[in-house]
Amino acid sequence: MTTLLEEQVQAKVDLPLLQNIHKAAALDEIYVPGHRTCAGCGPALAYRLTCKAAGQNSIFLGPTGCMYVANTSYLCVPWAVPWMHTQITDGGAVASGISAAYEARIRKGKYKGTFPNIYVFAGDGGSSDIGLQAASAMIYRDHDAIFVCYDNEQYANTGIQTSPQTPYGAWTTFTPPGPKIPEAKKLWPKDFARGMIALHPALQYVAAASISYPVDLMNKVRKCANVHGSALIHIQSICPKGWGIRSNQTLMVGKLAVETGMFHLFEYENREYTYQYQPKAFKPVTEYLKLQDRFAHLKPEHHAKIQEFVNQGLKRCGIKIPVEAV
Amino acid sequence: MKERYKKYIVEIPEEMSIPYAGIVESPKVNGEQPMMLTGGWRIYRPVVDHDKCVMCKSCVLACPDATVLLVDGGQKIGFNLDYCKGCGLCTWVCPVNAIDRVPEIDFEDGVPFQDALFLLPHVEALYAD
Amino acid sequence: MAEQYKDKKEEILKETVKMTGYEDAGFDWKSEKRVGATKFLTGLGAVAHALKMADIDVASSYPIRPYTGAMMMLSQMAARGELDVEFVHGEGEHGQLGIAHGASAAGARAFTGSSGVGVMYAMEVYSPISGGRCPVQMLIGNRTLDPPGDFGSEHTDALSTRDQCWIMGWAHTPQEAFDNTLMYYRIGEDPRVYLPQMNCQDGYFITHIPMKVVVPTQEKVDKFLPPLSFPDALDPLNPLGHGPQLFPGQGHVLEATRVNAMMGAFPVIDEVVQSFNSIFETNYSPFVDLYRCEDAEYVLFISGGHAYTAKFAINHMREKGMKIGLVRPRFIRPWATDVLADILSKFKAIGVVETNNAFGAARQAGILTLEVATTLYQIPNKPVLTAFMGGLGGEVIRLDEFYYMGDVLAKAAKEGKTERTAYWIGFHNI
């Protein structure tokens, strides 16, 4: 049997889409056991699923964040493929350089293998805030690389601080609630993936996925890999520590985020959006909020405000599915 | 020249040496990273009831630590207890409630009764003599 | 203008014209038998030509004067098909350095460059590149830092990064810039070193003034500079993890290995410069360029392009019987402490011409004085040391200003002291 790597080295082939969970489960483990992420860490699951989908002809880059620090403590790495730390600021830039290096080296006969899939695995801070410029530039220049934003909706590694992806109303160590600021965080989050689509007309493929829908996530990763040029995937990755839930609730909360319309699963391909989650009705956001300690201080009026935000979001996306009454 | 500048070179004793530029070996595909054993974190151990299990493999894709295993030639679910952190996600995801969470303390080889197994190699070295 | 040179104004002007009139002063190379095509190239042009011959794989650019011209020339070479390079337009200097970092880590010969505030904007990334032991080369065409938007040359930009473990030095002519480009890659890519390099040249004075450059044959360049071999490159066929966190108590060990790479570069530089001299028939001394120092009693210590003017000034002062010479370090990092201590111990007075500013530093001097003073510390009979703060904000240092420095030093050598620890050129009389 030839390994995927040997195949890839002979001629770069597209990664086939996975028909079912059995096919997905059978794939090689690239992100192997032996890392210090919290029990039930959503970003770690996102990493594992992404790696599993990516296979061996891959290079991963880890901008500073939990998925650098917690994964590589004490001189060890859990990735069976080449991996490199980048600054939180420049994941997109380093990926651009690696991609350019492979372009040049293959063209000039200095490298014998085929072009690897290059993944930047950046947190929401490393994607939508301090790393935004480099991410945008990589995508604008259309380097053959995949930008993955694992979104735990906060700066987790520094001890849970607000980021542009932190939702309105969330507690973080920089946005504590108090009599003057009862709702804690007052700003509304960035719409990262759609914003990137608007900003980069050359983008061929963008997806939003959730760890609670693993096969969907893995197929989206594979579609990213099969694009010649830049692709972007935004993965909602629940952080039990920062969100104030128990380790076994990670997937439940991820599922509820989708079921309440707080997070949309979508693909953007051929200049069109498709939405993967089309229920009969969306659940009220209260069901989602009340599970998490980070929203524990919120009053009914705040819940209503967030519900209105979600409704508007669904409307903007042209999703005409009703929301159940509380 | 060489002699003259020797005094500027920091001699690094063998026992302090570290990999060049902090570049390390990657683990093997489908392997493990033995430098970071995490099984010792576990409070609850996942235990599967093979009679209930319908082999849907949801639990395999639910584990952040890749510690739900397909054993017996892929016919059964098993766990890699050297690394399983006991998060309970496999239990939550199972559609037929085939995975129990049993306190470690109920096992003869439970985490509280093991000592050296979950120590990092460098810490273990400290205890060696 | 110093009093005693007032009547010589005409003569000085004539000399100045001769200097800038593309005459090759040929001080260092009188005995050299360089072979190759003679071109008139600016410092930037010289570097671009050298990069083409070095067959770089990836270049990352971002516009800022004055270094930009090198990138413009590279992009033209790429457009004409003369150089097969991935030319990546960075989103800023920080990104530029990130791109070069990634390219180098993936085994490509990478080049980037910047000036002034751009050099500072990339500050975060210098240490990760040297720590990752990626032999990126960066061209710096020096530019004064803001405020205001001052275009002139000043070395503060590059010198502010001196502690980031990059090989660093200045060329004082376009020819030297060409040569340094090749030498730096060879030094940085030596497996005993593997460090990035800052190939610096003064903005405008070197970057933009064309002078004679002998461009050697490709065959000779290939003989001198083999293709980059980087065994730890990011490669799915050889998976490695670059830059995991360390064990507690290992950080200082990693830093020790990095300092060893830098200090271990001394013998490598020696070797590389000798090899360069033998292949290209030049006569560089590896670390220090000495000009009329044999019987000198006092010297100007000066790095970079102003040394070129200074050499003319020294000729004039010598004609008047002054025992002055010039010491020009070819490398700022690594700093050749022992070589310099040997040389500097012979003089009675040393004036460090600072073309940088270190506000509030010891002795109210610039960055180089700190290094020179430390170097002198190991000498029993220390020469008098002073600094000349000149060329700041991109001002030229005129011949008469060098004469002024000569006078200060002559007095210092005689009296064994100076009035000031730092003379701001143009502000005070002797």
Ligand SMILES: Cc1ncc(C[n+]2csc(CCOP(=O)(O)OP(=O)(O)O)c2C)c(N)n1
């Ligand atoms: C330039 C810079 N500023 C600040 C930091 C500190 N820092 C380390 S990790 C981190 C949080 C990263 O957040 P995110 O990208 O969302 O990843 P997460 O930790 O949430 O997984 C920050 C701010 C840094 N490493 N570099």
Ligand code: SF4
């Ligand atoms: S803090 Fe959150 S993101 Fe970080 S390792 Fe823990 S669970 Fe994962």
Ligand code: SF4
């Ligand atoms: S308890 Fe958590 S870590 Fe252990 S096998 Fe189940 S999902 Fe994996």
Ligand code: SF4
């Ligand atoms: S989720 Fe439950 S039923 Fe499915 S394979 Fe795992 S243990 Fe068996």
Ligand SMILES: [Mg+2]
């Ligand atoms: Mg985050």
